[in-house]
Amino acid sequence: xxxxxxxxxxxxxxxxxxxxxxxxxxxxxxxxxxxxxxxxxxxxxxxxxxxxxxxxxxxxxxxxxxxxxxxxxxxxxxxxxxxxxxxxxxxxxxxxxxxxxxxxxxxxxxxxxxxxxxxxxxxxxxxxxxxxxxxxxxxxxxxxxxxxxxxxxxxxxxxxxxxxxxxxxxxxxxxxxxxxxxxxxxxxxxxxxxxxxxxxxxxxxxxxxxxxxxxxxxxxxxxxxxxxxxxxxxxxxxxxxxxxxxxxxxxxxxxxxxxxxxxxxxxxxxxxxxxxxxxxxxxxxxxxxxxxxxxxxxxxxxxxxxxxxxxxxxxxxxxxxxxxxxxxxxxxxxxxxxxxxxxxxxxxxxxxxxxxxxxxxxxxx
Numbered sequence: 001x002x003x004x005x006x007x008x009x010x011x012x013x014x015x016x017x018x019x020x021x022x023x024x025x026x027x028x029x030x031x032x033x034x035x036x037x038x039x040x041x042x043x044x045x046x047x048x049x050x051x052x053x054x055x056x057x058x059x060x061x062x063x064x065x066x067x068x069x070x071x072x073x074x075x076x077x078x079x080x081x082x083x084x085x086x087x088x089x090x091x092x093x094x095x096x097x098x099x100x101x102x103x104x105x106x107x108x109x110x111x112x113x114x115x116x117x118x119x120x121x122x123x124x125x126x127x128x129x130x131x132x133x134x135x136x137x138x139x140x141x142x143x144x145x146x147x148x149x150x151x152x153x154x155x156x157x158x159x160x161x162x163x164x165x166x167x168x169x170x171x172x173x174x175x176x177x178x179x180x181x182x183x184x185x186x187x188x189x190x191x192x193x194x195x196x197x198x199x200x201x202x203x204x205x206x207x208x209x210x211x212x213x214x215x216x217x218x219x220x221x222x223x224x225x226x227x228x229x230x231x232x233x234x235x236x237x238x239x240x241x242x243x244x245x246x247x248x249x250x251x252x253x254x255x256x257x258x259x260x261x262x263x264x265x266x267x268x269x270x271x272x273x274x275x276x277x278x279x280x281x282x283x284x285x286x287x288x289x290x291x292x293x294x295x296x297x298x299x300x301x302x303x304x305x306x307x308x309x310x311x312x313x314x315x316x317x318x319x320x321x322x323x324x325x326x327x328x329x330x331x332x333x334x335x336x337x338x339x340x341x342x343x344x345x346x347x348x349x350x351x352x353x354x355x356x357x358x359x360x361x362x363x364x365x
Contacts, residue, residue, distance in 0.1 A: 006053055008074060012026070045069070065106055079104060080095070130143055185199060197229065234355075244358065254276070262278050265277045265279040
């Protein structure tokens with residue numbers, strides 16, 4: 001049995017089955033979930049699949065597409081080439097099935113095939129929602145995530161293209177509710193609302209395996225990691241930036257955004273902002289130094305309940321409102337192998353609650 005046939009069996013494709021659309025979708029989902037998306041060397045599709053079978057090595061870029069195309073062909077599925085044209089003008093090949101109505105993009109973290117025939121077609125992923133739009137009769141993919149919407153690429157008929165630079169992260173993993181990336185000493189965990197960046201050294205192979213699974217490729221870049229961990233949370237508001245900025249700049253608004261039971265015990269105004277002490281009863285919870293910015297607000301904090309050493313609000317205009325970004329520097333050092341997922345979720349909730357409370361206050365006024 002050759003490597004392609006063995007890979008089909010390992011991915012659970014029934015031997016000798018007729019090429020039903022359902023089975024193609026199943027093969028795509030399992031391939032995306034089980035074959036790591038990471039850098040690889042030059043080899044034939046059969047050799048790449050054999051390496052994956054033997055030690056779990058991953059694939060990305062053109063090698064990944066060719067490996068899946070070989071699997072689809074061996075299972076008698078018809079999959080044609082098309083071109084994905086990115087906003088920067090670069091392009092790369094993708095696969096289409098069902099007479100061009102089904103996108104199979106294995107080089108992108110798409111967890112399932114995406115129907116192209118309907119304008120409303122969309123796929124919820126661990127990093128946002130991908131939707132299909134039609135431009136001049138051709139489909140294009142749009143990603144909505146972290147308070148923003150951006151065009152990923154448009155689809156064109158197959159043709160000769162210059163290979164797109166394979167400059168993605170060194171390690172990559174797509175989970176149901178989040179996306180993991182590692183490059184040059186930085187681990188990035190993102191979802192539809194947030195992005196956490198923490199230092200994780202290339203020498204910590206066990207730590208990298210804990211996030212991305214074995215094997216970890218040799219020769220990863222040993223660049224110096226970032227100095228501190230940061231967490232950014234995003235939200236899209238229908239309110240104008242000027243209104244949100246006016247509210248953020250008002251100490252009364254800051255007081256209204258506090259958790260239940262918290263109050264302001266001391267307030268000292270400055271030309272560029274204000275200082276305040278936050279208490280619950282007689283107990284000091286946090287001291288904050290608030291500085292006004294042209295497009296937001298910066299807050300330095302200390303005290304027993306100051307989970308973040310610094311928080312910076314940024315207000316970015318959108319066609320229909322404002323994109324709010326809250327970037328925070330964590331107060332405590334992050335463990336050498338990152339934050340436990342429960343802790344990450346709790347910190348995301350803390351920051352997201354501030355943005356949602358501000359948006360509710362703005363819309364109610």
